Amino acid sequence: MSKNDGKATQGKRQSAHLPRKRFYRARAHSNPLSDSHFPIPISPADVDYSSHYPHFLHSSKNDPDEDDVLPKIRFADIGCGFGGLLVKLSPLFPDTLMIGMELRDKVTEYVKERILALRASNPGQYENISVVRTNSMKYLPNYFGKGQLSKIFFLFPDPHFKEKNHRRRVISLQLLDEYAYVLEVGGIIYTITDVEELGDWMKFCLDSHPLFSVILEEEFEEDPVVKLLASATEEGQKVARNGGQTFFAVFRRVAPEDASAAL
Amino acid sequence: MEEKVHTGEINREAEAAPALIAVHPLKRSIALALGYELRVFDFEMDCAVSLTDEAYSPCHSDAIRAICFGANGRLFVSAGDDKLVKIWRTDTWHCIRTVCSDKRVSAVAISHDGLFVTFADKFGVVWIDTLEEDDQGQASVDKKAVPLLGHYCSIITSLKFSPDGKFIATADRDFKIRITIFPKGPLKGAHEIQNFCLGHTEFVSCLTFICPPDCNQSFLLSGSGDATVRLWDHISGHLLDTCDVGKKAGLLDSKEKVEDSPAVTDINALPDGSFVAAAIQGLHGVIILKCDVPARRLFIAKFVFVEESFVPTSLGLSSSAKLLWVVMGASNVSKLGVSKMAQLRVLSDLDKFLSNEHGDYPVILKDKDMPGGEKLLLKFQGSDHDHVTKQDAALAETATAVKVAMQNLLTKKQYSLEKRDFRKRDRNDRKFKKQQF
Numbered sequence: 182m183s184k185n186d187g188k189a190t191q192g193k194r195q196s197a198h199l200p201r202k203r204f205y206r207a208r209a210h211s212n213p214l215s216d217s218h219f220p221i222p223i224s225p226a227d228v229d230y231s232s233h234y235p236h237f238l239h240s241s242k243n244d245p246d247e248d249d250v251l252p253k254i255r256f257a258d259i260g261c262g263f264g265g266l267l268v269k270l271s272p273l274f275p276d277t278l279m280i281g282m283e284l285r286d287k288v289t290e291y292v293k294e295r296i297l298a299l300r301a302s303n304p305g306q307y308e309n310i311s312v313v314r315t316n317s318m319k320y321l322p323n324y325f326g327k328g329q330l331s332k333i334f335f336l337f338p339d340p341h342f343k344e345k346n347h348r349r350r351v352i353s354l355q356l357l358d359e360y361a362y363v364l365e366v367g368g369i370i371y372t373i374t375d376v377e378e379l380g381d382w383m384k385f386c387l388d389s390h391p392l393f394s395v396i397l398e399e400e401f402e403e404d405p406v407v408k409l410l411a412s413a414t415e416e417g418q419k420v421a422r423n424g425g426q427t428f429f430a431v432f433r434r435v436a437p438e439d440a441s442a443a444l
Numbered sequence: 445m446e447e448k449v450h451t452g453e454i455n456r457e458a459e460a461a462p463a464l465i466a467v468h469p470l471k472r473s474i475a476l477a478l479g480y481e482l483r484v485f486d487f488e489m490d491c492a493v494s495l496t497d498e499a500y501s502p503c504h505s506d507a508i509r510a511i512c513f514g515a516n517g518r519l520f521v522s523a524g525d526d527k528l529v530k531i532w533r534t535d536t537w538h539c540i541r542t543v544c545s546d547k548r549v550s551a552v553a554i555s556h557d558g559l560f561v562t563f564a565d566k567f568g569v570v571w572i573d574t575l576e577e578d579d580q581g582q583a584s585v586d587k588k589a590v591p592l593l594g595h596y597c598s599i600i601t602s603l604k605f606s607p608d609g610k611f612i613a614t615a616d617r618d619f620k621i622r623i624t625i626f627p628k629g630p631l632k633g634a635h636e637i638q639n640f641c642l643g644h645t646e647f648v649s650c651l652t653f654i655c656p657p658d659c660n661q662s663f664l665l666s667g668s669g670d671a672t673v674r675l676w677d678h679i680s681g682h683l684l685d686t687c688d689v690g691k692k693a694g695l696l697d698s699k700e701k702v703e704d705s706p707a708v709t710d711i712n713a714l715p716d717g718s719f720v721a722a723a724i725q726g727l728h729g730v731i732i733l734k735c736d737v738p739a740r741r742l743f744i745a746k747f748v749f750v751e752e753s754f755v756p757t758s759l760g761l762s763s764s765a766k767l768l769w770v771v772m773g774a775s776n777v778s779k780l781g782v783s784k785m786a787q788l789r790v791l792s793d794l795d796k797f798l799s800n801e802h803g804d805y806p807v808i809l810k811d812k813d814m815p816g817g818e819k820l821l822l823k824f825q826g827s828d829h830d831h832v833t834k835q836d837a838a839l840a841e842t843a844t845a846v847k848v849a850m851q852n853l854l855t856k857k858q859y860s861l862e863k864r865d866f867r868k869r870d871r872n873d874r875k876f877k878k879q880q881f
Contacts, residue, residue, distance in 0.1 A: 223619070224642035318596045319618055322640040327681070354633065355569070355594035358624075362637040391635050437636055 200294035202263065219286075219314050225326045228254075234278055236300075236308035254278045254325065257363075258334045259317045259351060264292035265414035266336060267310040268299065273405060274309070280324075281312040289314035318351060321359050328365035332406070335372040337416040340379040352383045354390060361392040364434040369396065372430045373410045375420040380428025393432040401431045459852065460845035461507035461525075462709075462757035463773030463786040469517045471765040473534060474816070476824045477508035479775025479784045482522055484537060485820045492823040495532070497539035504528060507775060510563075514554025519575070521561055523549035529563045529589075531575060543573050543589050551603040553612070560630060562592060562612065564600035569593075570614060572630055593624055593634045599854065602651040606678070607662045607715065611638060613678060615648035617854045621666055623678045639681030646670035647854040650710050654717030656737045663737055665720060667708030669854060671696060673722055675735055675742040685742040687733060692744055695726045707850060712761035712768070719794055721768050723756040725847050730756060730770060730791065732806075745801055750789055750808060753839035757846055766794040767815070768806065771824075777845040785838060788824050790814050 222228045230251065231238045237252060256274070258266050261281025270279060283289045292312040299307040315324070338351045347353075352372060360370060370393065372383045387393045401407045411417045411427050420427060464477040473493065476483045480503060484493040495502040506525035513520050513534065523529040529543040529552060547565035554561050554575075564570045571589035598616040605612055605626065612626045612634060621641035624634045646669030655662040664678040671690025676683055690696050695706045706725040713720040720733040729749040735742045750756070750770060760769035773786025790809040797805035811821055859867065 223645060319598065322620065322622075323642065327637075327639060354635075355591065356596060358593060358635045358637055359596075361635065362640075391632075 199298045200291050202291065221315065221320050222323050225322075225324060225329070228324055230278075233280065233311035233313070234308060236305075237278065252276070252278050253329055254280050255330055256280070256332045256334070257282060257317075257325070257330055258336070260284070260335065260338055261292065261312060262288060262336075263415050264295050264310075264312060265417070266334060266409060267292075267312070268295070268307070269409050269413040270406070271307050271310045275306075277309060279310045281310070282315050282317040282324075283312060284314070284316055286314055318356060321363055325363040327362055328368075330363050331365055331368045333360055333364055333368070333370050334410075335370070335383075336410060336414050337374055337420075338372070338379070338383075340374070340376040342378075347382075350379075350382070352386050354386050357386060357390045357393065361390070361434055366434055366436045368434045369404075370432050370434065371406065371410055373417070373427055375425045375427050377426070377428055380430065384428075384430040387430055387432045392434060392437065394435045396431045396433050398429075401429070404431075407431065459849040460774040460777045460842070461509065461849070462846045463771050463775070463784075464508065464511050464758040465760040465769055465771040465788075466511045466513055466520070467760035467762040467767075467769055468513055468534060469763060471762045471767070471815075472517065474760065474769065474820070475511055475513075475520060475522075476771060476786060476788070477511045477522060477524075478773055478786050479507050480504045480524075480526070481784075482508060482511075483824055485816050485823050486537075487815055490816065491819065493537045495537050495539065497530070497542070500528070500530075500539070500542045502539060504530070509548070509550055510552040512552060512554070514561075515556060515558030519554050519558055521552045521554055521563075523552045523563050525549075529561060529573075531561055541573075541575060543571075545571065545589070551600050551614075553603045553605055555605055555626070556607075556609045562603060563589070564603050564614065566599050568595035568598040568600055568616060570600065570603060570612075574631065590631055591633060592630060593622075595620065595622060601647065601649050601854065604651045604653060606664075607653050607655045611678065613651050613653070613664060615651050615666060617647040619644045619646060619648060619668070621648055621651065621664070621676070621678075623664075623681070639678060641666070641674075641676045641678055641681055641683065643674060643683040643686070644668040644670055644672070646705065646707070649707055649850075649854070652711050652713050652720075654713045654720070654735065655715055656717045656735070659737055663717070663735075665711055665713060665735070665742075667711045667722055667724075669705060669707040669850075671705050671708065671724065673708055673711060673720075673733060673742065675737070675740070684737070684740040685735075687742045687744060689722060689724055689731055689733075689744065690726075693724060693727050693731065693747065695724065707847075707854075709757065709850070710759045712759045714761065714763050714794075718798055719761075721759055721761060721791075723759055723770070725755060725843070725850075728752060728754050730759070730768065732797070746797075748791060748806060748808075750791075753836045753843065754787065754789070755839070755843040757842075765815070767792050768794060772839060772842065774842045774846050777842050779841050779845070785842065786825055787839065788814075788821065 255277050256279035258281040261283050267281050289312055341349045374380045466475050472488055473486045486493050504526045508522050509524035511522045520532040520534050525548045527545045530539050531541040532539050549563050551564040560572055562572045570592045572592040573589035595616040598618045600614050600616050602615040611623050613623050615621045623638040625636040625638050648666050648668045650667040652665050653662050664676040667673050673687045673689050675685045690706045708722055708724045711722045717735050722731045732746045734745045754772050756770040756772050758771050768791040770789050775784035791806040792809050793805045793807050
């Protein structure tokens with residue numbers, strides 16, 4: 182599993198060894214309500230692209246006037262877990278910057294190590310993905326400007342079964358306002374779950390929100406990304422192994438005029 | 445400073461509630477909220493007002509946390525810890541509607557057309573209810589308010605409509621200001637976010653809009669726990685200028701810890717933006733700012749010293765009369781001899797100040813020269829005042845109490861690693877861990 186290619190790269194633990202998950206065990210849940218202790222960028226302009234995507238910054242250093250043309254993050258995986266989706270998406274869209282957001286610190290560390298190891302053993306690849314530890318339910322607008330993203334992913338979110346905990350769900354009418362804000366018109370929101378009740382809930386929220394319009398199964402079957410939703414992540418693979426059913430809700434962010442016309 | 449309390453439910457009973465003041469836009473009346481009491485004085489009738497309510501008690505039963513006049517002064521709203529939002533007609537001071545909230549209310553606003561009341565609760569949800577009367581001509585007390593928008597699990601400190609009524613601005617404890625389009629049918633929710641105004645490095649405590657005459661749009665001013673006042677173009681979300689009022693007032697010199705940074709507590713401006721007043725913790729008076737929007741500049745014009753130990757808890761600007769009312773007070777200050785106290789002062793001749801900034805304006809009026817005079821003072825400061833023998837000490841005590849209360853509410857607690865571990869001691873997954881990362 183681990184390849185030692187002899188070319189030791191700099192940095193304390195930057196080897197080509199993929200990290201072992203068992204050293205990064207964490208609870209499946211993390212409390213999105215608690216105030217946490219990680220740094221938050223004050224605004225999207227303060228996001229440190231150079232530390233996340235050094236390769237991309239390095240290659241455009243020749244043109245100091247090219248600041249405005251620096252690529253921005255376009256895909257966000259909310260609750261990225263162990264990074265499965267990002268790793269699969271990276272080669273499909275090599276020029277697109279993507280980021281995973283995860284609340285649990287140990288899991289975030291795992292993903293960081295995984296990406297570094299992949300970059301080391303596959304030179305030039307996986308430079309477009311990164312991960313950040315943050316609470317996306319509170320701080321999404323700190324990372325992304327209006328209409329910045331073209332895709333946003335919610336794979337197997339925590340169902341929060343008890344009714345009193347429903348307000349902790351990552352998809353809600355209230356939070357959809359913010360997801361609509363960071364998504365460009367025409368951008369797509371992908372959700373998948375193996376919990377039918379949660380699937381119904383997410384679909385209901387998206388249907389009720391004026392800025393999202395449903396993408397039917399016939400349409401999204403052609404999207405190469407959709408095939409990854411169920412298979413790319415550890416969670417998805419576990420569901421497949423157990424023969425579980427999955428429930429998709431894929432919607433497009435629409436302009437307000439279009440939405441009211443549809444009503 | 446770290447007490448063994450359950451997160452979120454700090455000793456509420458011991459928290460001081462600051463006194464709040466609001467002035468009718470045409471200076472017909474003035475209202476003071478002190479603890480659960482709402483004291484109103486009518487300038488035109490030159491007498492104190494009795495509040496009436498047919499359906500409920502005319503009194504709130506717990507600290508009032510937000511008040512404002514709305515719909516050009518036709519209406520007044522008060523709300524707070526008793527989870528009630530009461531809307532009053534300002535001609536009769538009769539309560540026309542009482543809306544029940546599930547949580548304690550932290551901010552209120554009435555739409556300019558007087559059709560809707562909006563209020564924010566401590567969980568970051570902004571609710572909206574219609575003020576239209578139904579066919580019988582009676583306001584229905586059974587209808588519940590519906591959610592309009594939300595700042596996820598963050599306390600909303602201020603809620604304001606833009607002058608043209610197109611936007612609603614909400615500020616929260618997570619340093620954010622959200623500008624949302626206020627739709628034609630708001631009861632379905634306000635889902636389209638225009639922008640976020642991001643830049644403050646601490647909780648945002650107050651907001652106010654201005655509409656300078658030579659500009660074709662309005663602009664937003666905000667005050668924060670980071671001791672700055674900022675000027676924004678809320679339509680684009682751009683920060684136009686930042687004024688380090690805390691630093692300029694000399695309040696930051698000895699402060700190293702962020703938690704001690706003095707918070708801007710209130711900001712009021714004349715609608716045309718020619719005069720902006722701000723209050724900041726630790727300053728015994730008021731800061732007057734000026735904005736030059738085309739030049740993107742916000743700067744301090746003058747510090748006005750009111751009197752020793754007088755740190756305003758709320759400001760009320762009367763645009764028609766060019767007077768600035770300042771109140772300092774609080775209820776539930778445990779170390780005071782009385783349960784509550786308030787002191788009122790007036791800064792007058794704002795127009796003279798505007799035309800000659802180097803003159804001795806604004807002037808702090810003597811008690812007898814204040815509009816409403818002794819009658820107003822008796823109603824507002826009244827009997828509590830008589831029991832307070834040592835004025836200075838009482839004011840200083842009040843200032844400390846409201847500052848601590850605001851910090852407890854809005855500043856995030858920073859725990860040391862050991863303390864965090866101690867707080868997690870009951871969690872199941874901690875018990876089986878052999879190794880700590």
